[in-house]
Amino acid sequence: MKGWLATRNNRSEARADAPAWTLPDLAAEIVRRCQEGLRLAAMFGVPEGGRLIVYAILADDTAARLWIAAAAAATGAAYPAITREVPAAHVFERELWEEHGLIPEGHPWLKPVRYPHDRADRTQTMAGYPFFAMAGEEVHEVAVGPVHAGVIEPGHFRFQCAGEDVHHLEIQLGYQHRGVERLLERDAVPAHPFRNRLAESIAGDTAVGHNLAYCGAMEALLGLEPTPRARSVRDVALEMERMAVHMGDLAAIANDVAYLTGNAVFGALRTRVINSSLAACGSRFGRGWIQTGGVRSDVDDALRSLILKNLGDVWSEAEGMAEKFFSSASVLSRLEKTGIVDQASAESVGLVGMAARASGVPRDVRADHPWGGYADVPLRPVTQDSGDVLARAFIRYLEIRQSLEVIRQRLEDLPDGAARSTSTHATLPPDRLAVSLVEGWRGEILHVVVTGGDGRVIRYRVKDPSVHNWFGLALAVRHNGISDFPLCNKSFNLSYCGHDL
Amino acid sequence: MLNLAVNLLILFGAPLLLVGVINRTKALWAGRRGAPLVQPFHDCFRLLRKGAVISDTTTPVFRLAPSVNLAAVLLAGLMVPLAGGGAVISFEGDFVLFAYLMAMGKFARVLAAMDTGSSFEGMGASREALFSGLVEPAFFLLMAGCMAIAGQTSLADALPALQRSGGLLQVALVLGVISFFTMLLVEGCRVPVDDPNTHLELTMIHEVMVLDHSGPDLAFLQYAAALKLVIVGALIAALVLPSAAPLGVSAALLLLVLAAVAVATGLVESVTARLRMTHVSQFVFLMTSNGLIVLAVVLLFKFGGLR
Numbered sequence: 035m036k037g038w039l040a041t042r043n044n045r046s047e048a049r050a051d052a053p054a055w056t057l058p059d060l061a062a063e064i065v066r067r068c069q070e071g072l073r074l075a076a077m078f079g080v081p082e083g084g085r086l087i088v089y090a091i092l093a094d095d096t097a098a099r100l101w102i103a104a105a106a107a108a109t110g111a112a113y114p115a116i117t118r119e120v121p122a123a124h125v126f127e128r129e130l131w132e133e134h135g136l137i138p139e140g141h142p143w144l145k146p147v148r149y150p151h152d153r154a155d156r157t158q159t160m161a162g163y164p165f166f167a168m169a170g171e172e173v174h175e176v177a178v179g180p181v182h183a184g185v186i187e188p189g190h191f192r193f194q195c196a197g198e199d200v201h202h203l204e205i206q207l208g209y210q211h212r213g214v215e216r217l218l219e220r221d222a223v224p225a226h227p228f229r230n231r232l233a234e235s236i237a238g239d240t241a242v243g244h245n246l247a248y249c250g251a252m253e254a255l256l257g258l259e260p261t262p263r264a265r266s267v268r269d270v271a272l273e274m275e276r277m278a279v280h281m282g283d284l285a286a287i288a289n290d291v292a293y294l295t296g297n298a299v300f301g302a303l304r305t306r307v308i309n310s311s312l313a314a315c316g317s318r319f320g321r322g323w324i325q326t327g328g329v330r331s332d333v334d335d336a337l338r339s340l341i342l343k344n345l346g347d348v349w350s351e352a353e354g355m356a357e358k359f360f361s362s363a364s365v366l367s368r369l370e371k372t373g374i375v376d377q378a379s380a381e382s383v384g385l386v387g388m389a390a391r392a393s394g395v396p397r398d399v400r401a402d403h404p405w406g407g408y409a410d411v412p413l414r415p416v417t418q419d420s421g422d423v424l425a426r427a428f429i430r431y432l433e434i435r436q437s438l439e440v441i442r443q444r445l446e447d448l449p450d451g452a453a454r455s456t457s458t459h460a461t462l463p464p465d466r467l468a469v470s471l472v473e474g475w476r477g478e479i480l481h482v483v484v485t486g487g488d489g490r491v492i493r494y495r496v497k498d499p500s501v502h503n504w505f506g507l508a509l510a511v512r513h514n515g516i517s518d519f520p521l522c523n524k525s526f527n528l529s530y531c532g533h534d535l
Numbered sequence: 536m537l538n539l540a541v542n543l544l545i546l547f548g549a550p551l552l553l554v555g556v557i558n559r560t561k562a563l564w565a566g567r568r569g570a571p572l573v574q575p576f577h578d579c580f581r582l583l584r585k586g587a588v589i590s591d592t593t594t595p596v597f598r599l600a601p602s603v604n605l606a607a608v609l610l611a612g613l614m615v616p617l618a619g620g621g622a623v624i625s626f627e628g629d630f631v632l633f634a635y636l637m638a639m640g641k642f643a644r645v646l647a648a649m650d651t652g653s654s655f656e657g658m659g660a661s662r663e664a665l666f667s668g669l670v671e672p673a674f675f676l677l678m679a680g681c682m683a684i685a686g687q688t689s690l691a692d693a694l695p696a697l698q699r700s701g702g703l704l705q706v707a708l709v710l711g712v713i714s715f716f717t718m719l720l721v722e723g724c725r726v727p728v729d730d731p732n733t734h735l736e737l738t739m740i741h742e743v744m745v746l747d748h749s750g751p752d753l754a755f756l757q758y759a760a761a762l763k764l765v766i767v768g769a770l771i772a773a774l775v776l777p778s779a780a781p782l783g784v785s786a787a788l789l790l791l792v793l794a795a796v797a798v799a800t801g802l803v804e805s806v807t808a809r810l811r812m813t814h815v816s817q818f819v820f821l822m823t824s825n826g827l828i829v830l831a832v833v834l835l836f837k838f839g840g841l842r
Contacts (some may be wrong), residue, residue, distance in 0.1 A: 113659075172652060175654070175655040175659075176658070176737070178655065178736070178737065183734040183736055184734040184735075185733070198658075198812060210767075236754070273791055288733065288808075290733075290734065290738075291808035291809055292726045292730040292732070292804070292808055292809035293806075293807070293809075294561055294564065294804060294806075295564065295565070295805055295806060297565070298564075298565035298567070300565055302566070320722075362808065363812070364727065364808040364809075365808045367808070367810070367811060367814065368808050369813055372811075393582040400729070442614075515811065515812050515813060516658070516737050517737055517811075517812040518738075518740040518811065519736040519737050520737055520738055
């Protein structure tokens with residue numbers, strides 16, 4: 035592909051090799067490539083020496099390839115918006131506008147992504163946000179949040195309703211902005227375990243996923259290769275996280291439709307999965323299990339049989355509960371045809387992960403850009419067609435089964451040798467760039483690390499799957515009853531802090 | 536006198552106990568031990584001891600509503616036949632006053648909810664008004680059936696008439712019980728109509744309308760909601776229990792029926808999901824169609840010679 039640097043998941047590239055474009059040309063090229071079927075996986079700016087370099091990363095999901103290109107730009111530069119042709123790019127262009135003042139001309143929804151510091155234009159405040167509005171008889175506006183009932187994260191939801199029907203939902207996030215990327219850019223020993231703890235905190239429900247992405251990028255830059263045993267243990271950790279969260283989500287979906295039995299049973303089963311994780315690494319959420327270069331806690335024979343037994347028991351009970359849950363008329367009546375995102379919409383807004391697969395888009399990093407054990411044992415993405423809450427619930431059940439298969443395979447064929455790693459104190463190589471993709475339980479996690487001339491990290495870019503999928507939620511609730519919003523929301527279960535960073 | 540004392544004791548004491556039984560049933564079903572049966576009493580007294588926070592945007596309507604609601608529901612409760620074959624207050628045509636006292640309580644709550652100016656409460660009020668509006672005609676249809684058989688028009692006299700006549704009227708009796716149980720789920724804001732445990736404002740009906748109330752006001756509202764369970768439960772008991780039993784036996788039987796109703800409610804909440812909001816009306820129409828069938832059966836029985 036002319037004008038692009040070819041790379042793969044978890045590979046370090048020299049920044050100088052990335053072809054340079056002008057910003058308008060790069061924008062036009064991205065539109066062209068996306069129309070050919072490639073996917074814009076990331077686009078971000080790196081301020082360096084008084085100027086700004088914009089990097090774009092395209093993903094070719096059919097050929098397991100990533101393509102990188104760059105463009106130099108001055109703050110305040112304008113270019114024709116990519117979003118007009120490629121809606122999935124909306125969030126990248128808003129970020130470039132918010133963080134660096136680049137102006138995407140013709141962007142239909144140019145408003146800040148995160149709140150409120152780190153912004154190029156600090157006059158943009160909540161009071162001045164341009165929310166879409168509707169007018170007419172029986173039209174009313176419902177504002178929910180940022181403070182919610184229950185223990186959940188803050189976010190503002192603005193509904194435009196006619197009676198009970200939602201016509202439009204606008205989601206404004208950013209309240210959880212903690213400056214995670216800046217923390218990861220701070221000068222420190224790159225492979226110090228503290229960095230792993232930080233990566234685990236990007237989104238607390240995806241500790242393993244984000245940590246793996248961090249490790250992938252760092253290992254690529256440092257030239258570390260985890261041992262086969264470490265790779266298998268990592269896959270087990272990732273799949274246990276997926277099992278636990280999916281199980282918890284099924285419980286939460288049951289709770290939202292007030293189906294007590296499902297809530298109680300799935301909730302109890304989730305506890306048994308996370309307790310297995312506790313036995314493995316000392317944390318129910320897999321914190322501290324994995325670290326750069328390998329893992330911190332190996333799986334010995336006793337632990338191996340404990341995990342296999344626990345998860346096997348969990349599965350046999352989950353199967354029985356799921357049989358009742360997915361055949362109960364009252365449950366199905368709530369889940370079926372609620373919150374539909376059709377395949378075309380899912381493609382166009384760039385849904386990732388489980389939400390995309392529920393709408394018939396077989397997008398799964400484990401299959402498309404395999405790393406670690408997934409490169410050795412191929413995995414077939416599970417998909418559903420209907421794109422409704424039922425599909426997003428049922429796909430969780432199917433993925434729990436798939437995760438269990440992966441865990442069984444990895445543990446039964448666990449390679450001998452060392453798995454634990456000790457921290458290395460090497461510094462990173464200068465002027466390099468590495469992209470790491472991981473399929474977390476929610477979907478594609480992307481970390482990009484860019485180093486400067488002295489080997490320091492000058493840009494650490496994190497993309498949680500929620501960044502794309504929040505817009506999918508907004509689409510899903512259109513023309514649904516407003517009372518079904520919480521159910522739709524739960525079926526996506528997106529991260530606020532993962533989005534806000 | 537003893538009769539009155541027993542009836543008042545049941546009317547005032549049973550509501551919170553009933554809530555305790557429902558919660559306990561759900562807990563046991565879910566494999567939990569659950570809160571003590573008297574927990575709702577503790578909650579209620581806790582609220583009564585608290586102060587109330589009242590929003591600046593509200594008017595006196597907001598403050599009055601919980602008291603008006605409780606008074607109306609209590610008064611309605613006095614007309615329901617309890618133990619010993621009679622209600623505290625009973626007169627010809629009292630069912631009309633009963634229905635509109637219940638409606639008046641609702642009206643006060645709807646006004647208070649609108650008074651807060653919150654979009655959540657407005658939605659809850661609109662739902663409450665719609666669903667309870669649908670219950671009312673269904674209730675009258677059912678009463679019409681009972682009164683046609685009894686030839687009398689007070690709740691205490693009309694309700695037991697269905698069981699006394701036997702024969703084909705057993706069908707009407709069963710449908711009547713189903714109807715009143717439906718009414719209990721709607722009036723008591725239970726699953727599948729409403730979810731008393733949810734924290735999701737957008738899906739609530741009753742719960743969202745009480746969000747801005749606190750302290751004793753909230754206690755009044757919660758107590759009135761529980762009282763409705765006893766009231767409708769007592770309507771069911773009046774349908775099925777023998778009306779001419781000694782006071783002790785009849786009180787024990789009444790409590791038994793109330794407990795059974797609470798357990799049934801808890802079980803319904805455990806094994807069914809909540810209805811989609813647009814399907815709730817259809818669920819209430821179940822009660823209307825039952826009422827129509829009861830009336831038709833009664834008329835055929837009385838005038839068509841059908842046995």
